[in-house]
C-alpha cells in the first residue's frame with residue numbers, strides 16, 4: 001500500500017503539523033521523532049498508547065503506524081477493571097507514554113517506552129500491507145466488557161480519503177478540536193486526518209468555547225466536535241460576538257458521534273448564518289455517510305454515503321428496503337473498504353456482526369429521503385447509551401454496580417439530557433434499604449472501576465426492579481416511570 005503519511009517525507013520541512021497548547025511540531029520534527037520511535041518499537045507484536053491529549057500520543061501512534069505495529073489507544077482515565085480487561089485482551093508488548101506520565105497500578109507492570117518528541121531518526125518505508133492491523137480501538141457492546149475493533153491500514157486510508165473528497169479537505173486546512181484521542185473521532189479523523197492531508201491540527205487539550213473562538217479567529221479552518229460541544233457553542237453564541245465571528249469565518253463545522261439536535265443546529269445557524277454538517281460513523285466502520293461540503297446541510301440528516309461505501313436499509317430479516325420515501329424505517333447495513341476486520345479474540349461477535357454476504361449490521365435505524373440523504377431515527381439496542389458522544393453499554397455498568405456491597409439489584413438506562421444527549425441513570429435496589437449507598441458513592445464506584453464518563457449521573461432507588469414473567473428486567477417500564 002502507498003504510504004499513509006506522504007507529507008512526512010514530501011512536505012516542506014517547516015510546515016506545521018501538530019500543536020497541543022504551547023507545544024508544536026513541524027512535519028520535519030514529527031518525521032524525525034516518529035522515525036526514531038518507530039526504530040525503538042519495530043518488531044513488537046502490539047503496543048498500548050496512553051492516549052492523553054498530548055503531542056506524545058500523536059507521535060506514538062504515527063510511529064506505530066510507520067513501524068507496522070498495531071497500536072491500542074488507552075483512555076488515560078480508565079479505571080482498574082476496564083484497564084485490566086483491555087490489557088488481558090490485547091496483550092501489548094510495550095506501553096508508550098509521555099515521560100512525565102504517572103501510571104495507574106494496572107499499567108506499571110508493562111515495559112514502558114517514554115516518547116521523546118525531540119528525538120531524531122530516519123522515517124521507515126511506510127508501505128505496509130493494507131490488510132495489516134493498524135489500530136485496536138475498544139468499544140462498548142450491550143453486555144459484557146468492551147470489544148477491541150481491529151482497524152486495518154486500508155480502512156484508515158479509505159475513510160480519510162473519502163472524507164477529503166466529500167469535504168474538499170486539503171493540506172491547506174487547519175483543524176481545531178478538543179476531542180479525546182482514544183476513540184476514532186479524535187484520533188483517526190482528528191489527528192491522522194490532517195496528517196494524511198499534509199495539513200495541521202491545533203488540539204485544545206480540553207474543549208472550551210473560548211479555545212474554539214481563539215483558534216478559529218487565528219486561522220483555523222475546520223472544527224470537529226460531538227453534539228455536546230455544539231450544544232455548549234449554541235448556548236454561548238448569542239452573547240459572544242467573537243464566537244460568532246469565529247464560526248462565521250470557518251470553512252467547515254462538522255459534528256458527529258451522536259445526533260446533533262435540530263434545536264442546536266438551528267440556534268447556531270440563526271446566530272452565525274453557518275450550518276453545522278453531520279457525518280455518521282462507528283468505531284467498526286469508520287465513516288459511512290456525510291453531508292458534503294457542497295451539499296445541503298439539512299438539519300437532522302447525516303448526508304449521503306461516502307465514496308466507496310455501500311449502504312442499505314433492511315427489514316428485520318435482512319431484506320432490503322428500496323423505498324426512499326423519508327418514512328420507511330430499517331436498519332443501516334454497510335459494506336466497503338472502511339470496515340474493521342474483526343473483534344480481537346471474539347470470532348463469535350465478529351460473525352454475528354456481519355450477514356452471510358458481508359454486510360455489517362450497524363444497529364442504527366434510519367430512513368432515506370428521496371435524494372438519498374440518510375436520517376437516523378433510532379437505535380436497535382435499548383442497552384446502548386450515547387452520552388457526550390461516548391457509546392456506553394448498560395451491561396458493563398450494571399456488572400460494576402453489582403460489585404458494590406450496598407447494591408442488591410441494578411439496572412441502567414439512558415434518559416434525554418440537553419447537554420449530553422443522554423445521561424446514565426442507575427436504578428438500584430439497596431442491600432440495606434435503611435442505608436442505601438449515596439449517588440456520589442455509586443458514581444465514584446463506577447468511575448473508579450470503568451471510566452468517569454461511564455458513571456451514573458442520576459441514581460434512583462427502588463424496592464424491586466420491574467420484571468416480566470421470564471424474570472427479565474423491563475427497562476422500558478423503568479424509563480417510562
Ligand code: MCA
Nearest residue numbers: 183184185228257281282283388389390443444447452453
Ligand atoms: C467527575 N469526574 C470524575 C467524577 N466525576 N472523576 C472521577 N470520579 C467521579 N465521580 C471528572 C471527569 O473525569 C472529568 O475530569 C471531569 O470530572 C468532568 O467530567 P465529565 O462530566 O464527564 O465531562 P463533561 O464536561 O461532561 O464532558 C463532556 C465532553 C465529553 C467534553 C463533551 O463527553 C467528551 O469529550 N466527549 C467526546 C466523546 C468522543 O470523542 N466520542 C467519540 C466516540 P477532567 O476535568 O480532568 O476532564 S464515537 C466515534 O469515535 C465514532 C466513530 C464517531 O462517529 O465519531
Ligand code: AMP
Nearest residue numbers: 256257258259278279280281282283391
Ligand atoms: P461508537 O461505537 O462509539 O463509534 O459510536 C457509533 C454510533 O454513534 C453509531 O452506531 C451511531 O449510533 C452513533 N452516531 C455516530 N455519528 C452519528 C450521527 N452523526 N448522528 C447520529 N448518530 C451517530
